[in-house]
Amino acid sequence: MSSDDEHKDPAVKKHSAPEKIGAGDGQSIEELFNSPRIVELKESLCDIGRRMWQREYTDGNGGNLTVRVGENLVLCTPTMISKGFMKQEDMCLVDLEGKQLAGRRQRTSEALTHIGIMKEQPKAKACCHAHPPYATAYALAGRRPPRNLTPEAEIFLGEIGLSDYRTPGTPENAAEVGRVGKDHSAILMINHGVITWGTDIEEAYWRMEIVEAYCKTVWIALHLTPDLKTISCPYTQDLLQIRKKLMP
Numbered sequence: 399m400s401s402d403d404e405h406k407d408p409a410v411k412k413h414s415a416p417e418k419i420g421a422g423d424g425q426s427i428e429e430l431f432n433s434p435r436i437v438e439l440k441e442s443l444c445d446i447g448r449r450m451w452q453r454e455y456t457d458g459n460g461g462n463l464t465v466r467v468g469e470n471l472v473l474c475t476p477t478m479i480s481k482g483f484m485k486q487e488d489m490c491l492v493d494l495e496g497k498q499l500a501g502r503r504q505r506t507s508e509a510l511t512h513i514g515i516m517k518e519q520p521k522a523k524a525c526c527h528a529h530p531p532y533a534t535a536y537a538l539a540g541r542r543p544p545r546n547l548t549p550e551a552e553i554f555l556g557e558i559g560l561s562d563y564r565t566p567g568t569p570e571n572a573a574e575v576g577r578v579g580k581d582h583s584a585i586l587m588i589n590h591g592v593i594t595w596g597t598d599i600e601e602a603y604w605r606m607e608i609v610e611a612y613c614k615t616v617w618i619a620l621h622l623t624p625d626l627k628t629i630s631c632p633y634t635q636d637l638l639q640i641r642k643k644l645m646p
């Protein structure tokens with residue numbers, strides 16, 4: 399789509415008033431929304447959406463992605479779209495109250511949930527939400543997988559969080575997931591799915607892959623024996639040190 403089409407779109411025009419956004423360089427929302435930096439991030443969201451869909455982490459229109467792009471600005475995926483087939487012009491821009499500022503399509507209904515984490519944990523610059531089957535199965539059981547079984551999970555996930563069920567898209571869900579997300583970068587959402595955060599969208603997505611792979615592997619191992627071998631002290635302390643070094 400050309401930028402001319404953007405101007406003709408009434409939804410975008412409505413948001414493209416000469417409002418300044420405090421980005422530090424006097425850019426309007428529309429200028430920012432179409433800037434090379436944001437277009438590159440939009441492409442990243444499409445790419446990660448495709449990877450999530452290909453790995454069967456999402457189905458139907460499930461899952462959503464967000465990236466914080468300013469003090470009061472979050473780029474997000476739209477609602478009612480397969481995450482495997484998004485185009486960069488489908489993306490939306492919202493403020494931290496979830497109000498849509500730019501984009502032709504309607505924002506994901508889960509934007510508030512992601513923002514709930516961003517408000518509680520300043521290090522969370524991007525979030526990834528999906529329904530990968532193994533991790534979601536643990537969430538449905540209301541259980542977290544056991545700790546200290548693989549170095550990767552200890553280093554990149556640490557303790558996995560568990561948030562109580564609240565209606566998706568509501569401020570109550572945002573508050574509950576934000577409460578747990580403050581201290582956990584991967585959260586199993588009971589009766590729902592998984593949300594992960596990172597300092598950028600790639601890191602948030604890696605955590606989604608790691609939590610799903612961990613839950614799947616533990617599930618298979620538990621069918622071999624209920625008595626799994628765990629990494630013991632002092633090796634667990636080594637992993638903690640590596641985690642602190644890699645993710646200060």
Ligand SMILES: [Zn+2]
Binds near residue numbers: 461527528529566590
């Ligand atoms: Zn969901």
